[in-house]
Amino acid sequence: MTTPAATASIGDSEFDRDTAVRRRAGEPHVLDTDLSAGWTIGHGVNGGYLLALTARALGEVLPHRDPFTVSAHYLTASRPGPAEVRTQTVRTGRSLSTGQASLVQRDEDGNEVERLRVLATHGDLSALPDDVRTSAAPPAMPSYEDCLGTEHAPPGTLSSLKQTGIVERLHTRFDPATVGWIMGQPSGRGEIRAWFGLADGRDHDPLSLLLAVDALPPTAFDLGLSGWVPTVELTVHVRAQPAPGPLRIAIRTRNLAGGFLEEDAEVWDSRDRLVAQSRQLARALRG
Template identity: 55%
Template structure:
C-alpha cells in the first residue's frame, strides 16, 4: 500500500476498503461488484506490503457472501463481511426513491482542494489523489469559520481521470474531510465501522458527495454519505461510526 494515501496517523480507510474489495472481486468471477459491505477497522494501516485473506462463504445465483481480512505484519488491519453481485444483471429501471439529488453550484464557482496549504497536503497526501470542488457555502471550516451544521458537500473525481466504478465508490464514501470539521473539530477521525451500499454502476463523469452528521456521543460520531453520479442517480450510500478528532 502506498504512502500517497496517508491521512494523519494512517492510510485512508476508503483506500484500504477498495483494495480489499478488489481482492474479494477476484475471488468471485461471477459476482464482480460490491453490493453491501460492512468494514471494521481494527488497527491503523501503514504503507508497505499487505496480504488479503478472502473466504467465500456462500456463492448463489444472484449474490455471493464473502469475508476478508487485510493483514499487515501478522496483524489484521481491516475485517470485512460483504455481499457481491453483478450490477449489470439488476433491473436498471426499477428505481423508486424519495431521495433528492445533491444540488451543487457550477464547478467553476466551487472551491478546489488544490488551494489547501502545503502543510495540509503533507499531512494528508491522499487528498491529492482526486479533485474535490467544495460547495462555497460549506467551506467556512477551512478558514476557521465552521457553520456548525455538520455537512460537507463537494464535486469529486479521481485525479488521473479514471472514470468511477463500483470499487472506486468504496473509496469515495470515505474521501471527503471528516464532517466534524464543519463543527469546528479538526483533526484525523479514525473510522471504527463503515457500512456501504452500492446501488448502481456510476455513469462517467463527476460525482457529487455529501457527508452529514446529526449525533455526537461518547467520543464518537456518525457520518452519513450519499454519492450521486452525472445522471442524477444515487449510486452509493454509507454510514460510518468514527472517533472524534483528538
C-alpha cells in the same frame, strides 16, 4: 461543465495499480498486495482505499465481482507496505455471493496484525433492472465551476491537509457553503458537499465508489473540531454502476456524543442517480 480530461482508463490508473492484488501460489484464497503511501492521511492509510482494495480481492475469489454491500471494522491503523488479504467464501448463489476478508500486515517485530475485517455481498450491477422509485434527490449545491478546489484556499489554511498523500490523487471541488471551517468559521451543521473525481481523470466504477464515501474531510471539521477522525466501522451500499463524469458527494453527521459520531454519505453520478450510500461510526479525537 469543465472537468479534468481523462488521462487514465479503468484498469490503467494509479488507483487500479495501487489496489492491485496477486493470488498466492498454492493458497488461492490468500492475495498479496502493497499498500501505497499515496493514499495516506497523516501516517495511516485511508479507509475508503482499503475498502476498495479488499473488495477487489473478494471480487477475485467470489463468482460475482461487483460489491453490493460491504461492512468493514477497522481494527488497527494500516501502514504503507506489504500486506495480505485472507478471504473466505461464505455463500454463493445465482445472483449474489458473500465472502469475508481480513487485511493483515506485520509489525516491526514481525508479528501479524489484523488491520481490517470485512463482510461483503457481491453481485452483478449490470444485471439490475432499470426501474427507480425514490424520494431521494441530489444535493443542492453550486455548479462544478462555482465550487472551490484546494487551489482556491488562502495560503496556509490547508497546510496540514495538503501534507496527506491522498489529496494529490483526488480532484475535489467543495460547495463554498460547507468549507467555512477552513477559515476557522465552521457552520456547526456537520455537512460537507463536493464534486469528486480522481486526479488522472479515470471514470468511476463500483470500486472507486468505495473510495468516494470516505474521501472528503470529516464532518467533525464543520462542527469545530480538528485532528484525526479514525473510522471504527463503515458500511457501504453500492446501488448502481456510475455514469461517466464527476460524482457529487454529500456527507452529514447529526450526532456527536461521547467522543463518537456517525457520518452518512450519499454519492450521485452525472445522471442524477444515487449510486452509493454509506454510514460510518468514527471517533472524534480533538487535535
